[in-house]
Amino acid sequence: MSNEKGPDHSRRKERSRQAILAAARALIAEEAYEKVTVEAIAARAGVGKQTIYRRWPSKSAVVFAALLALSEGVDGQSVALPDTGDLEADLKAVMRATAQEFADPSFDRLIRALNTEIANDAVLAAEYREKLAQPLDEAKKARLRGAQAVGQLRTDADLDLVLEVLYAPLFQRWLHRSGPLDAAYADSLVAVTLRAFAP
Amino acid sequence: MSNEKGPDHSRRKERSRQAILAAARALIAEEAYEKVTVEAIAARAGVGKQTIYRRWPSKSAVVFAALLALSEGVDGQSVALPDTGDLEADLKAVMRATAQEFADPSFDRLIRALNTEIANDAVLAAEYREKLAQPLDEAKKARLRGAQAVGQLRTDADLDLVLEVLYAPLFQRWLHRSGPLDAAYADSLVAVTLRAFAP
Numbered sequence: 001m002s003n004e005k006g007p008d009h010s011r012r013k014e015r016s017r018q019a020i021l022a023a024a025r026a027l028i029a030e031e032a033y034e035k036v037t038v039e040a041i042a043a044r045a046g047v048g049k050q051t052i053y054r055r056w057p058s059k060s061a062v063v064f065a066a067l068l069a070l071s072e073g074v075d076g077q078s079v080a081l082p083d084t085g086d087l088e089a090d091l092k093a094v095m096r097a098t099a100q101e102f103a104d105p106s107f108d109r110l111i112r113a114l115n116t117e118i119a120n121d122a123v124l125a126a127e128y129r130e131k132l133a134q135p136l137d138e139a140k141k142a143r144l145r146g147a148q149a150v151g152q153l154r155t156d157a158d159l160d161l162v163l164e165v166l167y168a169p170l171f172q173r174w175l176h177r178s179g180p181l182d183a184a185y186a187d188s189l190v191a192v193t194l195r196a197f198a199p
Numbered sequence: 200m201s202n203e204k205g206p207d208h209s210r211r212k213e214r215s216r217q218a219i220l221a222a223a224r225a226l227i228a229e230e231a232y233e234k235v236t237v238e239a240i241a242a243r244a245g246v247g248k249q250t251i252y253r254r255w256p257s258k259s260a261v262v263f264a265a266l267l268a269l270s271e272g273v274d275g276q277s278v279a280l281p282d283t284g285d286l287e288a289d290l291k292a293v294m295r296a297t298a299q300e301f302a303d304p305s306f307d308r309l310i311r312a313l314n315t316e317i318a319n320d321a322v323l324a325a326e327y328r329e330k331l332a333q334p335l336d337e338a339k340k341a342r343l344r345g346a347q348a349v350g351q352l353r354t355d356a357d358l359d360l361v362l363e364v365l366y367a368p369l370f371q372r373w374l375h376r377s378g379p380l381d382a383a384y385a386d387s388l389v390a391v392t393l394r395a396f397a398p
Binding site for chain 2 (some may be wrong): 032033054107115117118119120122125126128129133145158161164165167168169171172173175176177178179188193195196197198
């Protein structure tokens, strides 16, 4: 479609998409989610409201897309997990980065808004799983399968459960603000997971 | 105070409190949290709106109290964890009951509403921790300390971390509807936790 209208049109469309998503992220970082409107996102992005509604049906859909875009690499691909051959070191690097991300106030508000929507909307929850959580989980599981192959993780481990034990405590601690999200905590989750699923 | 007005007044007050909390729970089980109003709770409980506002400042405060009341025993005390001397059996009993509770649709809506409030309100989150989560956690930790004393759990285990590893995966799976909440899953969380914190 867009190619029929030429590369300039396609580039303009992508620029406008990026501007809208950046505006959504900026506004959510600045004020409470309930107060952010599609009108405000459009104004901040310098586009008309209809430009947003042509692409997304609702505010929560734009916010969801804004979050999704955060996990796109420069080439639009999800980033694979580090693989230095040392599972413990690789998981610590990933979990420390995750803890730091959740502790970042601007990220915090966006993910909190998204989690509120997901918790109360089964359709959005399914879309979240399909488009964001599962692709990320697959990248993580690929790394874990590599570790199983070289005897660093028990071969009969349920990898969904491994990921839950690794990530869910951090997620719950963040959501309930029940403790610090620092490097020491990230490391302790890695240590617990490796002990629980040692070969 | 209430004793000065006599035992009848005190009993009436307690009956009205119980009726209000039951009405709040019933309404939240029936419809979306946003649609439940203090007026509707009052009507269902057969009291005036002011009777509710004299005791609680907001809808979320009543809902919170309704949830808190669920964890009161018949004597108003929190229930201790089972202690048969077999840590694995006791934890499986508790986690199976927890999984069943979260899988119950009427409980589901109440806890989902509460989690939405907690995730977005740091003051309510602190109150939730102080009045509900921490007392329950203390009861669980007392059981874990008993297990440490008889060599069923490593003595240097961080008990907050033990509880997170045990409960957070179930909580996240429930919140994101990302998998079944059954007895097999409850058992697998116990197995993982006992392996991770084995002496």
